[in-house]
Amino acid sequence: MSGSNIYKPEMMEITDIVQETSDTKTFRLKFKNESTAKSFSFKAGQFGEYGVFGEGESTFCIASSPTRSEYIECSFKQIGKVTTALTRLRVGDSVGFRGPYGNYFPVEEMKGKNVVFIAGGIGLAPVRCVIWNTLDLRNDFKDVTIIYGARSFNDLVYKRELKEWKERKDIKTVVTVDPGGEVPDWDGEIGFVPAIVEKVAPKAENTVAIVCGPPIMIKFTIPVLQKLGFAEENIITTLENRMKCGLGKCGRCNVGNVYVCKDGPVFTYAQMKELPQEY
Amino acid sequence: MNELRAKAKELLTNGTVKVVIGYIESTTPDRTKPFIARTAEDAEKLVFNKYCVNNLALYLTRKEFRRTGVVGIVAKGCDVKAIVQLIQENQVNKDDVYIIGMNCNGVVSELGQDFSAETIATKCLNCSVRTPLLYHTLLGTLEDLPKREDKNFVLMQKLDAMSAGERWDFWEDEFERCVKCYACRQACPLCYCERCIADKTVPRWIESSAHTRGNFSWNIIRAFHLAGRCIGCNECERACPAEIPLSLLNRKMGMVAKKEFDFVAGMGLDTPTLVGTYNLNDNEDFIK
Amino acid sequence: MEEKIISLDNLSFFVNDLIKDNHIVIGQDSKEINWKRITGAKDIVVNSKNIPSNISYKEFVFAKTEPIIYYKNKKDEFDIVEPALPRQKLVFLGAKPCDARSIEIMSKVFNWDYKDKFFNERAEGSIVIGVACNYQDKFCFCTSVGLSPVTEKGSDLFLVPLDEKNFALQIVTERGKEFIQPYQKYLSDGNQAKSKEILSKIKNPEKRFETSKVSEWLTNNFEHKIFDNVGDICVGCGQCAFACPVCHCFDIVDEECDYSSGRRMKNWDACQFGLFTLHGSGHNPRETQGKRYRQRIAHKFKYYQDKFDEVLCTGCGRCSRGCPVGIDIAEVVAEINSLA
């Protein structure tokens, strides 16, 4: 029963780097080991532990879609020790990876329904994963709406993809920046995410809402969705507690009797409401 | 005791202070624990006796008390040394604290001991501040202290007589037990940093692992950070679950400060702090 | 249950044999601070009257610090080397009932779903030789968490002091039976009546609370001033968690060995530290000491029970005896019990 070393990372190579904003980067990573690459699979919403040897590990969601299995991507904001070390890496450098961990978005159950994605700031990373998952299987879903906001134009991540999504006719994409955050030729919305949601969200009927972003955005968006008639089971979000192991061992990530790393990070609002207010 | 309760009650009711930091009985009457009295009713629970070992000055630097207004505190002479040092280091505003000074007849070394010549705390043996140096009210009367040999001092002399190698072995044995619980730091009134050097990660100065290397760097760096600042309350040693004789380090540092710079921490509001003073005539020959 | 007798002298021979047979024998240090590897019969402290050591023996199965991987940099390529784990069997000698169950209890978290081999490889083969406990103070509350000073729960072999010179040796588990097999020569036939009588004379610590009641109260009273009252004085150290036989939290950090190699360490950590749950953004879900203390109580008396059907506490009282500011966990939980 003792098992293998669950803390041992797999080696990955950085094959591409995109500077998303002044402090946020996206890495594209490939497993160095062929057989790991072949056997690896994950579901939208899961996360991993990304490590820089000598510096430590950091938790990020997998930001690419499971439908594109030849690589994984992660986007991270430079905020502390490990993220600073990651920022210094270049294409060709090695990164340790443990994962995939945690539960996932109920993509199967979302099929045949309308989906509205609502994200703020770097919160678009986990949502991007399920957006591409949905778009790659576009015919399985009904109407798709994307609402994304950031503090300012400069804080918007995945700018190329935002443009691509906007140009697509089979989805509706609305991008907004906080008042004062626009640039001269800004053609998107100006206003906070909750207000935009109220304006452009689809009917609640047969619709699932996926909401990720800073706690303050989530706090004000959920009442709006409820007002629009979304049932608590159809509002899905993620919790981001501080993690170390990702394996339900180190005792750091719990909210009440729930380990966010194992029982989460994806929760419906109905589930979240049952948790003690400690996230 | 009645005096103390009456005083605390008076201060709380007439608005002189917002809270009184004091002691109450714990699990058994021979154990006390810190208590924050906020009302006249709370004040009725306060006690002061030979079991009041905690140095309550610890709580003065808590964020929640920084903006509370005047804070009352029950303090023995050694606790007042910590308060004086905190005022000197600009951590506590002199006008924001009301000291209920206690004439002190010694306390036990550890919570839960009976008071006797065997158990009286080492720091009490040669105490020169049984009547606090600074107070707003003084309560209690002085009695004779029980006497015993200062074994700690004897051990210190023994260590001094050792070769560097032997001393290293002695400390290696002791530090080996350290579990990095930081109780020493958390119990110390002068370890008030918002972010301790041990918790800094960019860069990491002290390895957080509790192995020989990490334990040496932690304990030695902590001792250095308290040189000329430690007021000898010995709370660190009392708090340590691994029973590492931390006082040997701190006391030695204090003796060096006394010998080389004629400085004793926490002894007066008019003496500038040791590490805050630069004097061209300072001895440097102890640096080897 | 089979019962034998082992004399104090034979216990020494037995321990010497164990060491010779390549076992790691671990016993309480004579200074009662922690547990140590016993190097010979002279180190043996099997005493039913001693106080639980300040720090429990969990560090031998859940190390206070240990490498989980080593890495070497060979020009931009990293070589990962797995640390070797000891192959010898651990024998815990003289575990009180409040220590004996610790491995079983911690094993739940280290084995639900993912399995932690660093814990398992040490814990799985280990043998716990327990001893009936004849020590008791105000801080003991084993009876409140389903144990007692005389229970053999958690032990593979269980010693009962019969007189100055002899112990009864109860063979509790199959594992214990197998283990003792080669050492039969040190055992003589036992008389269960005598040990029964002795055990029946040992007084139980007073039962302070009902765990089911406490857990239910915790479900319904997440916000309560009882936690803030403790938070008022708790200094947020790691004493209570690090002394505890069942606290299992850890941190993962990298450190250098030299310029081109390093290791990733798994180090004890504690929920009472202010930095434990601090997010990169500065947000902290448990920003006050009161909230952190609530986690300590709720994890032990509710969450772990909900999840793993065990109370995360053996009632040893270590955390209370050692708390620098005199916080007594049984007192807090008993107060909760009185509110429920």
Ligand SMILES: Cc1cc2nc3c(=O)[nH]c(=O)nc-3n(C[C@H](O)[C@H](O)[C@H](O)COP(=O)(O)OP(=O)(O)OC[C@H]3O[C@@H](n4cnc5c(N)ncnc54)[C@H](O)[C@@H]3O)c2cc1C
């Ligand atoms: C499930 C999950 C998914 C996540 N997904 C993403 C994602 O997709 N993208 C993303 O960007 N983030 C994500 N995060 C958050 C991310 O894990 C953290 O931002 C990241 O781990 C920070 O790592 P770090 O080592 O750089 O920070 P650390 O250095 O560990 O810093 C963390 C904390 O320590 C403090 N700190 C450290 N050093 C110092 C110092 N010297 N002085 C003062 N304070 C200091 C910081 O204030 C901070 O609170 C996710 C988190 C979770 C749990």
Ligand code: SF4
């Ligand atoms: S270092 Fe120890 S003796 Fe000195 S002030 Fe701090 S707690 Fe007191």
Ligand code: SF4
């Ligand atoms: S209190 Fe003792 S064991 Fe804890 S960190 Fe300090 S020296 Fe180490």
Ligand code: SF4
């Ligand atoms: S030992 Fe006491 S002071 Fe330290 S964290 Fe635990 S309860 Fe708080």
Ligand code: SF4
């Ligand atoms: S919580 Fe305290 S009493 Fe309970 S097992 Fe841990 S140290 Fe012992």
Ligand code: SF4
């Ligand atoms: S009480 Fe705290 S330190 Fe102990 S296991 Fe629970 S969360 Fe971890």
Ligand code: FES
């Ligand atoms: S991150 Fe370690 S338990 Fe969840």
